[in-house]
Amino acid sequence: MKSGGYDVVVIGAGPSGSICARNLARRGYQVLLAEKRPVVGVPVRCGEATGPKKRLSDFMDVNEAYIETSFSGVILHGPGGIDIRYDGDKELGVMLDRILFDQDLANQAAREGAELQVDARISGISPEQNGTRTLTLEQGGKTHSIQAKMVVGADGAESLSGRWVGLKTRQLPPWTCTAIELRIKAEDKNPNHLTFWQGHDSINKGYIWVFPKVKSKVVNLGSGVLVPKLGEKNMYDFSMEYKNRFFPDAEIEEVHGGCVPVSGNLEEYVADRFLLSGDAAHHTNPLTGGGIMAGIVAAEAAAKWIDFGFKARNLSKTFLEQYQQECWNRFGRNHRKEARIRDFVLGLGPRHQEVFYRAFKGMVNGKFSTPSKAIGFAKLGILAARNPGLTKKAFF
């Protein structure tokens, strides 16, 4: 650890933190990447599905080692026995091996010159003083205090760094998902599809998923819901029920879980010489819970604006709000739309939900010539779900 201090300290070596550290180190800054876990990437806290390789390659050199499967379709089991199957001819996304993925990104950051410290827990951030922030770092029973001109909090859903500097980043119960995932030694019947169960027949306030990981011959079976009431069945028992139903004899290799912020972007996640990125800033898709892509996009934007800030000798909150604006433009607006869709679907009663799913199925199965026609039909479906009586008269 250097005594002279750093230009940037990045807290957390997940995808977002590593990409931010890598891009800053590439631009010639002194970067410290501090990870509190002893091994980068362990334990996994993720469903491990993300966007297509083509999108990933905009941000990194994709290494085949951590690509497990590429999927091109989705199967959605809705309420009332409505099964929606979508087979695309293009790649929809890939399954990752998150441990290798995180480690590869952290290595990339280290190769560009960032200093990676593991088992290094940041336990406090001071207010800004004379253009630096002082961080308390605990490593191996010793406490160090380090100076940084800029701090990036990329410490995931359990982020405390934002709360130390006075940002309101706590996970609030109506907009937080609790999730668990069982890694099962089995092979899925549909290796090129992601499978979901959603709706009043299975689980309303969330969904259950089965993601195949073909290369390592395992299946990720998980479930996530908005934080339940006290005394409701916990997610582990729920997942076990589905495991016993679909993979009765298979062995469970590992259990992991986590917290998924589904509020959409926070209103404010920058401060003087401080910004949040990735899950810490709630950069997750409120409909699907996926956050790898948004975290990477946000990290790239963060590195860009920090670079501009250093060049302009201005890392104040007002300047960094431009980063917030860029995140909003690149994915935040879409996330808010998706949050509205989610609230609408989850708010429907059993009967209304069935009508909605039927309309949705029609949309997926019908061949639409243009996307706008599909969106128009989806709107019609929502209208139909809102007025079930009218729909019945018109169609059934």
Added chain:
Amino acid sequence: MGTIPRQARDGAPAVPRKKQNKVLLLDREKCISCAGCVGVCPDLAMDMFGVDLQIFQDKCTYCTLCVRFCPVGALTIEKLPA
């Protein structure tokens, strides 16, 4: 249910509470180190040390949020004998 989150009241001064004869217990065998409870706790009453969850009993106000959250049911609030 609105989509824009109501902001947390982290900055507000702690409300003095009557001392309760309770304790927040963690079953370390069940815990999967997902750290979700750290994110939902309004009182900063727990933190991860590496992959180890530590609970600071003096800060806990027994709001049961983490108990509701925990996906494996590793956290419980027990009453102490008087």
